[in-house]
Amino acid sequence: MQHKPSLQKRLGLWLIASVILLWLVAVASASFIVRYEMNQVFDSALEETAQRILPLAIADILSRDSDTGPQRAPALQAHHEYLTYVVRQRNGELLLQSHDVDLRVFATLPRAGFYETSSHRFHGIAAVQGTIYIEVAEPLAHRQAAFLRITLSLLKPLLLLIPFSFIGVWWLTRRALRQVVQLQRLVEVRDAGDLSKVEVQALPEEFAPLIDTVNRLLARLRRALDAERSFTANSAHELRTPLAIALAKLQRLQLQLQDEPLKTQVQEIEHSLRRLSRLSEKLLELAKAEGGSTQNEQLNDLVPIIQMLARDYAYKAPGRMLLQLPEQAVKSHLDPDAFAILLRNLIENALCHGDPQQPVIIRLSADGLLRVINGGTVVPAEQLAVLRQRFVRSNSKSLGAGIGLAIVDAITSSAGIELHLYSPARGRCDGFEVSLNIIVVV
Ligand SMILES: Nc1ncnc2c1ncn2[C@@H]1O[C@H](COP(=O)(O)OP(=O)(O)OP(=O)(O)O)[C@@H](O)[C@H]1O
Ligand SMILES: [Mg+2]
Structure with missing residues (x-):
């Protein structure tokens, strides 16, 4: 037998798949917005840092003796720097650097404004008529890690949502299709001889035309079978008496006949009438057996x-x-x-x-x-x-x-x-x- 898909299962699976898909779309759009907003905040922090440090750095540089060379800004407490900076002259000559800086990530010549390499995002500002530049660098990995943490925290509820939506959808579809399942059972347990009306209380509206049609067909079938049975029973019943009379008359005729060939012919007619009589008895029995x-x-x-x-x-x-x-x-x-x-x-x-x-x-x-x-x-x-x-x-x-x-x-x-x-x-x-x-x- 060909395997038929179950409405309950199909509905359940589609609903669960839709809930999960919608959640994923929601997470994707939320993380897109979060990423945009985060970039703005991080960029503004980068810019703010550059603007804050630059005047201090210039004051420090100008107050130095001319031959002291580039200096490293000391750390007050040992810590890991997320933002590192360098202060350079226009020709790239280093004047000041933060204590944790890796000079290899910076370009040979300083640049103003925002720019990005494969590993860092930079913001540069020029001062003193474009002779001194400060560039603040932030590792991109830092932003990516923060973004990943937020996306994961948005995805976490999905782990809970999947089992809950499984249970919820299963319960809801079961509840919604209860009458349909009841109808299925009612029809399933019927045998071929049961032509009574199919009735299920509070069946969903969509199934009403189906039940109406089935019930109309059953009623027509019932009427047709009843008509067939009563026709068989009536005709068999009506045949009984004339057949019995004809048989009786034939037997009387047989007794009166002297001619042998004629007697044989009458016997043959009697034989046929007996067969007919037996057939009508059997048809009557069949009609009773089918209807009673x-x-x-x-x-x-x-x-x-x-x-x-x-x-x-x-x-x-x-x-x-x-x-x-x-x-x-x-x-x-x-x-x-x-x-x-x-x-x-x-x-x-x-x-x-x-x-x-x-x-x-x-x-x-x-x-x-x-x-x-x-x-x-x-x-x-x-x-x-x-x-x-x-x-x-x-x-x-x-x-x-x-x-x-x-x-x-x-x-x-x-x-x-x-x-x-x-x-x-x-x-x-x-x-x-x-x-x-x-x-x-x-
Ligand atoms: N006990 C049996 N032994 C051998 N054959 C049988 C037996 N019962 C039924 N049959 C076969 O099945 C056929 C159908 O049987 P069924 O009782 O329906 O009709 P029938 O006996 O021929 O006629 P009717 O019962 O209407 O007088 C028979 O004609 C016969 O060939
Ligand atoms: Mg028989």
Whole structure:
């Protein structure tokens, strides 16, 4: 069977994926803005530092003796410098440097304004008519680390959000689709014979047209089946009396006839009328089996019914009925009338289509397993598979219309019983076996 996607699962997964995606988009845009704002703050700090230090540095340089050379600004306390600076002349000659500076990161000639290398961001200011420059450098790694920390702190809630949204979305979709799941279960547990209305309270609006259509179709199907059944039952019933009258008149006519060839012709007509009469009886039984109830409120012991029917048929086919029944009663909710019709059809079949030299075995176990077994030639598997359909027969030599097994099938499916046909019979190499469990669970 092809795997069908579940609405609940699909909805859940899409919702969770959307929440995560939206969160990631939010984190990305937030970090973009944060990065922009941070750069502005850091740049302004860089500029501020340069402007603060420059006058002090110039005062320091101008107050020195002319041959003291470049100087390193002393650190008051040992610390690591984030911002380092150099004060140089326009030609690049060094005048003053911060204590932790790495001169290799600066260009050979000083520059004014903001600029960047692969490792540092600089800000330079010129003073004393462009003869003295201060350049403050800040490592880019510092900004990147700060930016990474902020982005990670924005991403952290996502770790919590994923399990919470899993639980939340699962709970919400389950709640929202509760009625749909209920509808699915209602339809799932129905058997083919249940054509009653499908009803689920508070079903989402989107499903209302679907339920309406299903219910309309079920109602039409119910009406069509009822019409078919009542037509079969009525016509079979209406045929009964005229057929019986015609048969009676034929028998009277037969007694009055002297001419032998004419007598034979009348016998043939009688034979056909009997077949017709039997067919109408069977059709009536089928209509009843398909339309009537096959279950009873109270439990009935079905063993006496088997014994009674076996006795009836023992008169018609002496010595062929072989009963194997349990000592105790076998009680079932199966309607006794329906069971009698079912068993009669099975016994008739076994007697009529089975080997006349072999017995018909009716075996019932204490747990309700009924088996009707007869000898005879094996029915091919492809025919066996379709025998329970109406008017289907495998052996055209014997009498019959092909309705008996359809009646049995109608009764068993309406009672929720599984019907099994085997040929050859189980444990044998010939014959036919019908098996079913007569204990009906209501
Ligand atoms: N016990 C059996 N042994 C051998 N063949 C069987 C047996 N029961 C049924 N069949 C085969 O299945 C066919 C269908 O049986 P079904 O009872 O439906 O119709 P039928 O007996 O031919 O006619 P009807 O029951 O309407 O008088 C039979 O014609 C026969 O070929
Ligand atoms: Mg039959």
